[in-house]
Amino acid sequence: MAGRAAAVGARLAREKENKRGELKVAESLAQTASDPSLGAPDPSRRDFINIVAVSAAVGGAAVVAWPLIDQMNPAADTLALASLEFDLSKVALGQEVTIAWRKQPVFIRHRTPKEIAAAVADDHAPMKDPATDASRTKPGHQQWLIVLASCTHLGCVPTFAQGQYGGWLCPCHGSVYDTSARIRKGPAPKNLFLFDYKFLGDTKVKLG
Amino acid sequence: MARNLSILALALGALCLAGPALADSNELAPPDIHWSFEGPFGSYDQEQLQRGYKVYREVCATCHSMNMVAFRNLGDPGGPFWDPKYPNPNDNPVVKTIAADYQVADIDRDTGDAIKRPGTSADYFPAPFANEPAARASNSGALPPDMSLLAKAREGGAAYIYGIVTGDTAGAPHGLIVPVGKYYDPYMAGDMSAFWKGDPARTPIGGFIAMPPPLIANKVAYDDGTKATLKQEAKDVAAFLQWAADPKMEQRKQMGLGVMIFLLLFSAILYASYRKVWESVGH
Amino acid sequence: MSGPSTYEPKWAIERWLDARLPIVRFSADLMSFPTPRNLNYWWTFGGILAFCLAVQIVTGIVLAMHYDASAAGAFRSVEQHIMRDVNYGWLIRGLHATGASMFFLAVYIHILRGIYYGSFKAPREVLWLLGCVIYVLMMATAFMGYVLPWGQMSFWGAKVITNLLGAFPLVGKTITTLLWGGYSVDEPTLNRFFSLHYLLPFVIAAVVALHIWALHVPGNNNPTGVNVKAKTDTVAFHPYYTVKDGFAISVFLILFAVFVFYLPEALSKADNAIPANPLQTPPHIVPEWYLLPFYAILRAIPDKLMGVLALGGAVLMLFILPWLDRSKVRSMRYRPTARLYFFIWIVACLALGWCGSQEPQGQVIPGIAGPTLIDYDINSVTWLSRIAALYYFAYFFPITFFLGVWEKPLPVPDSIYTPVLPHPPTAAIAEKG
Numbered sequence: 065m066a067g068r069a070a071a072v073g074a075r076l077a078r079e080k081e082n083k084r085g086e087l088k089v090a091e092s093l094a095q096t097a098s099d100p101s102l103g104a105p106d107p108s109r110r111d112f113i114n115i116v117a118v119s120a121a122v123g124g125a126a127v128v129a130w131p132l133i134d135q136m137n138p139a140a141d142t143l144a145l146a147s148l149e150f151d152l153s154k155v156a157l158g159q160e161v162t163i164a165w166r167k168q169p170v171f172i173r174h175r176t177p178k179e180i181a182a183a184v185a186d187d188h189a190p191m192k193d194p195a196t197d198a199s200r201t202k203p204g205h206q207q208w209l210i211v212l213a214s215c216t217h218l219g220c221v222p223t224f225a226q227g228q229y230g231g232w233l234c235p236c237h238g239s240v241y242d243t244s245a246r247i248r249k250g251p252a253p254k255n256l257f258l259f260d261y262k263f264l265g266d267t268k269v270k271l272g
Numbered sequence: 273m274a275r276n277l278s279i280l281a282l283a284l285g286a287l288c289l290a291g292p293a294l295a296d297s298n299e300l301a302p303p304d305i306h307w308s309f310e311g312p313f314g315s316y317d318q319e320q321l322q323r324g325y326k327v328y329r330e331v332c333a334t335c336h337s338m339n340m341v342a343f344r345n346l347g348d349p350g351g352p353f354w355d356p357k358y359p360n361p362n363d364n365p366v367v368k369t370i371a372a373d374y375q376v377a378d379i380d381r382d383t384g385d386a387i388k389r390p391g392t393s394a395d396y397f398p399a400p401f402a403n404e405p406a407a408r409a410s411n412s413g414a415l416p417p418d419m420s421l422l423a424k425a426r427e428g429g430a431a432y433i434y435g436i437v438t439g440d441t442a443g444a445p446h447g448l449i450v451p452v453g454k455y456y457d458p459y460m461a462g463d464m465s466a467f468w469k470g471d472p473a474r475t476p477i478g479g480f481i482a483m484p485p486p487l488i489a490n491k492v493a494y495d496d497g498t499k500a501t502l503k504q505e506a507k508d509v510a511a512f513l514q515w516a517a518d519p520k521m522e523q524r525k526q527m528g529l530g531v532m533i534f535l536l537l538f539s540a541i542l543y544a545s546y547r548k549v550w551e552s553v554g555h
Numbered sequence: 556m557s558g559p560s561t562y563e564p565k566w567a568i569e570r571w572l573d574a575r576l577p578i579v580r581f582s583a584d585l586m587s588f589p590t591p592r593n594l595n596y597w598w599t600f601g602g603i604l605a606f607c608l609a610v611q612i613v614t615g616i617v618l619a620m621h622y623d624a625s626a627a628g629a630f631r632s633v634e635q636h637i638m639r640d641v642n643y644g645w646l647i648r649g650l651h652a653t654g655a656s657m658f659f660l661a662v663y664i665h666i667l668r669g670i671y672y673g674s675f676k677a678p679r680e681v682l683w684l685l686g687c688v689i690y691v692l693m694m695a696t697a698f699m700g701y702v703l704p705w706g707q708m709s710f711w712g713a714k715v716i717t718n719l720l721g722a723f724p725l726v727g728k729t730i731t732t733l734l735w736g737g738y739s740v741d742e743p744t745l746n747r748f749f750s751l752h753y754l755l756p757f758v759i760a761a762v763v764a765l766h767i768w769a770l771h772v773p774g775n776n777n778p779t780g781v782n783v784k785a786k787t788d789t790v791a792f793h794p795y796y797t798v799k800d801g802f803a804i805s806v807f808l809i810l811f812a813v814f815v816f817y818l819p820e821a822l823s824k825a826d827n828a829i830p831a832n833p834l835q836t837p838p839h840i841v842p843e844w845y846l847l848p849f850y851a852i853l854r855a856i857p858d859k860l861m862g863v864l865a866l867g868g869a870v871l872m873l874f875i876l877p878w879l880d881r882s883k884v885r886s887m888r889y890r891p892t893a894r895l896y897f898f899i900w901i902v903a904c905l906a907l908g909w910c911g912s913q914e915p916q917g918q919v920i921p922g923i924a925g926p927t928l929i930d931y932d933i934n935s936v937t938w939l940s941r942i943a944a945l946y947y948f949a950y951f952f953p954i955t956f957f958l959g960v961w962e963k964p965l966p967v968p969d970s971i972y973t974p975v976l977p978h979p980p981t982a983a984i985a986e987k988g
Contacts (some may be wrong), residue, residue: 111548114545116799120541121538132613132617132643132647135620136620139621139640141636141640142640144344144362144393144394424820424825426956427825490805519639527818532813535808535809539802542802550795
């Protein structure tokens with residue numbers, strides 16, 4: 065009788081142990097599950113592997129982002145038209161042509177010796193954007209003035225051989241340029257812009 | 273879970289074993305040739321591309337346009353005339369010379385007349401005929417397809433092209449009535465039953481193509497001294513056309529290698545992270 | 556389950572914003588959403604799908620910067636400009652084209668998960684319906700997108716499918732002319748398809764938002780199909796399921812990358828590299844693989860109008876599934892008979908897909924010729940489509956319907972938690988609790 069009671073008692077005790085053990089498990093699970101902040105990694109002690117994972121993800125995202133941005137840069141066919149070769153024999157002395165280069169207008173002016181002399185004489189005259197004529201032409205080819213045909217005020221194309229300096233006059237707001245395409249009068253802030261070009265011999269020039 | 277998956281796998285397996293019945297293949301399958309560009313690590317053989325370009329230039333370009341390929345593409349990385357000294361193909365002298373050899377349509381800037389001028393690297397390969405009706409008129413009503421994408425536009429790609437240009441050299445089997453202006457090619461799709469006068473059970477497979485056999489041995493003299501057999505010419509021009517259709521292949525496979533390595537490592541890291549996050553939770 | 560938010564803003568500036576536009580609270584609630592702890596990997600496809608949608612939208616917007624939506628320029632803008640000249644154009648186009656296939660692969664797995672585990676049953680019927688709406692929008696978007704490169708398959712696929720609408724009596728011809736904007740598929744059709752293809756993904760995104768909202772009202776289903784009963788049944792969505800979804804997306808990307816970088820042409824047809832020619836039909840017109848089962852059902856029916864109705868009916872079956880399946884047990888884990896019929900249904904769908912890729916008169920078992928019945932040999936692809944289509948519809952009604960009523964399911968567990976933990980917490984950590 066006592067033995068059975070003891071056995072029952074032992075069984076009950078065991079069950080109580082198990083229950084307590086189960087409760088412990090349940091408690092810990094309950095804690096982790098119901099309390100999101102406990103379940104989440106302790107912010108002050110992030111696991112190393114999680115840091116590595118996030119860093120790898122960020123690195124991967126950056127590598128993915130580059131092509132998505134670079135695709136907006138000029139495509140190969142646009143870049144192919146970046147350079148243009150022009151035959152200068154078409155431009156008579158004293159004349160100019162306006163041609164399209166990279167979809168922008170460009171003046172190619174064949175200057176007369178008088179125009180060159182006038183430009184050089186004014187090299188040190190007071191002007192908004194001082195520049196010498198020599199710095200705006202290539203050595204050995206001073207008769208060729210090649211500039212962007214966009215008025216530096218608001219972008220209109222100036223008219224040839226107008227204005228008191230014999231250079232250009234912009235019809236939009238009256239800017240006056242001299243024979244070296246330097247701004248002399250009017251609202252434009254800068255001289256007509258220069259750009260990269262190269263002479264391939266005396267009769268050919270490569271723009272861009 | 274495992275049981276469900278295995279039931280599904282068995283069902284799928286049964287379906288696969290039932291066999292994808294081949295569509296009535298009425299032409300020879302493209303020949304199985306080893307190409308330098310096949311497989312995940314394949315690349316173009318620059319010398320083969322140069323030979324293939326020569327074959328295109330001297331044989332195919334008479335009738336076939338390639339209007340999506342520009343001269344500058346010849347100097348792109350992976351292309352026949354790529355030179356690491358000229359990363360910008362527009363500066364590549366070989367490219368500029370090739371372009372200048374062609375006459376390209378343009379208008380005279382002064383008079384507005386239609387003229388022909390030497391090509392620049394920015395120009396595209398000019399078409400041999402002004403338009404489709406002109407092309408058909410010169411080829412008995414058939415239109416020679418543009419070659420820019422030909423290798424992508426045909427099942428079998430370069431191998432198919434190789435088969436087509438070598439297959440029609442043998443001539444038609446006796447008993448096959450070949451219409452005027454057409455040529456028999458076993459690699460071409462078609463139905464020969466109406467043209468076969470022999471035993472119906474032995475109807476030849478293949479079809480008719482409007483192009484006369486384009487290649488013979490030594491039709492082109494290779495600059496690098498390679499023997500210009502029919503098979504060699506066919507292989508080289510097929511490789512060149514594969515390049516024309518897929519010029520970015522090498523960059524694509526290189527990037528693919530980097531991406532696969534990254535993703536495998538990244539997946540492993542994420543799996544470790546996942547196990548770490550879940551270790552305190554039973555599921 | 557959707558209830559009052561328990562989020563507490565930490566910083567003063569957050570409290571200021573929270574009183575005006577509680578977006579931080581909104582995201583915090585999303586991240587802490589109680590999710591059943593026993594979700595398996597089939598549940599990661601929702602996250603994968605959201606990722607796919609983002610990929611398609613981003614790559615699509617970028618492609619639209621270079622695409623020319625005119626009949627004269629479309630083909631060249633894709634195959635010459637984007638593929639050859641635009642920096643990384645080949646990559647972005649590859650991601651977009653392959654991404655569409657990956658999107659559909661994921662959606663089919665997601666749908667199959669929903670059917671198997673009974674995620675469509677009460678109280679998630681609206682969630683399921685929204686999902687069906689997303690699926691239909693996806694099909695429309697993908698169809699229009701495929702037309703845009705203006706290749707042979709683009710043009711002729713568009714012609715064949717838009718001609719389907721002409722099957723309707725009285726209004727058919729008017730509808731097709733309205734859709735075409737002309738007497739055939741042409742420039743106006745291409746332009747409007749481009750406009751709509753750009754629009755629909757944003758509509759999809761909006762319906763996805765509703766879909767997630769509808770999910771968060773009852774909460775996620777789980778593999779046992781048993782409702783969440785206690786807090787201990789769930790864990791917070793972040794970090795538990797964010798990391799699991801992240802891992803699944805990474806593995807998914809491996810498959811995606813294999814196609815993009817090594818098999819870019821495997822999922823498309825060679826004919827689409829030929830510019831569209833309205834005067835010459837390609838020998839074999841097929842839609843993209845994800846539309847093949849419906850294509851097979853369409854072709855299986857000898858009558859044009861009935862074929863169109865069958866195609867519509869096949870999609871409609873998905874919509875009415877919650878009302879066809881009467882079983883009280885959600886998950887097919889405990890419904891072995893239903894599971895068997897379901898797997899056969901999957902095989903039928905795969906068979907339909909294969910049939911759609913073949914010529915209608917093609918032989919199923921090569922070499923054997925049988926008797927002809929309703930225009931086609933018994934051993935033809937068409938008859939296999941007919942049988943598979945019959946099973947497809949039969950699966951919904953009568954099979955699913957009567958199984959729901961008659962099947963004796965296996966005993967369902969009482970709850971998610973103790974009895975069904977195949978992966979108990981590691982002992983050391985349990986001890987600490």
